[in-house]
Amino acid sequence: MEPWSTRDPLAILMGPRVIPTGTDLLADGRATDGSDGHGPVTVTGSKGLMIDTACLQCGTPAGSSLATFCRRCGLPYGERPRADVELPSCPICYQSVDDDGRLPSLDRFGLRVDLVRHRAEHDLYPVGDDDWLETMREGDRIRIGRWSAPFDVVRRYLVTGQVDAGRGRALAHDAIVNAMTQISRWGPNSLVFGDQPEWAAARAAVSELMERYAKGRR
Numbered sequence: 001m002e003p004w005s006t007r008d009p010l011a012i013l014m015g016p017r018v019i020p021t022g023t024d025l026l027a028d029g030r031a032t033d034g035s036d037g038h039g040p041v042t043v044t045g046s047k048g049l050m051i052d053t054a055c056l057q058c059g060t061p062a063g064s065s066l067a068t069f070c071r072r073c074g075l076p077y078g079e080r081p082r083a084d085v086e087l088p089s090c091p092i093c094y095q096s097v098d099d100d101g102r103l104p105s106l107d108r109f110g111l112r113v114d115l116v117r118h119r120a121e122h123d124l125y126p127v128g129d130d131d132w133l134e135t136m137r138e139g140d141r142i143r144i145g146r147w148s149a150p151f152d153v154v155r156r157y158l159v160t161g162q163v164d165a166g167r168g169r170a171l172a173h174d175a176i177v178n179a180m181t182q183i184s185r186w187g188p189n190s191l192v193f194g195d196q197p198e199w200a201a202a203r204a205a206v207s208e209l210m211e212r213y214a215k216g217r218r
């Protein structure tokens with residue numbers, strides 16, 4: 001059995017790791033650690049964050065510095081994703097990686113990082129107050145005042161709604177309010193009008209929730 005096969009990908013995200021040289025590129029294509037020829041680099045000077053490389057196509061951590069290709073999709077590490085695959089997205093901020101399999105670093109302007117490092121950067125750059133949000137969680141639902149709604153749907157709205165202030169945000173907001181009021185109380189086929197006090201109160205509760213959640217954003 002290969003030594004990495006038993007390792008938990010999440011555990012890999014938590015612990016300090018050595019970054020194999022040449023895994024990240026500056027926007028102009030230069031390797032970040034190629035300039036001085038010294039081995040592992042740290043991403044954040046303050047915290048000394050060091051993590052594994054990851055597959056640019058599916059985001060799976062390498063798990064071993066000896067592995068040369070992804071055990072999940074077979075792509076060699078460091079290689080661009082194929083054009084015909086669906087690219088992975090961050091479960092924290094829901095952003096998909098770009099065509100090169102990387103995202104702009106949250107920590108260092110001009111640096112592009114793989115998904116594993118991007119996720120680790122959220123430790124220092126959270127999208128909202130998730131500790132607080134978790135306190136209202138009930139299984140796969142979240143309690144919002146006297147209502148409840150699917151946790152994942154609400155969290156996605158709280159995160160993406162901070163950046164998308166357009167029509168998409170309004171629709172998501174209404175969908176959540178509908179889920180909180182109409183469906184849970186009167187069944188999916190009932191009609192609730194937007195000016196009803198119950199609906200208005202649920203709307204206000206969701207708006208408040210977003211405001212409070214966003215306070216944890218950095």
Ligand SMILES: [Zn+2]
Pocket residue numbers: 055056057058059060070071072073074075
């Ligand atoms: Zn892969």
Ligand SMILES: [Zn+2]
Pocket residue numbers: 090091092093094095118119122
């Ligand atoms: Zn993210």
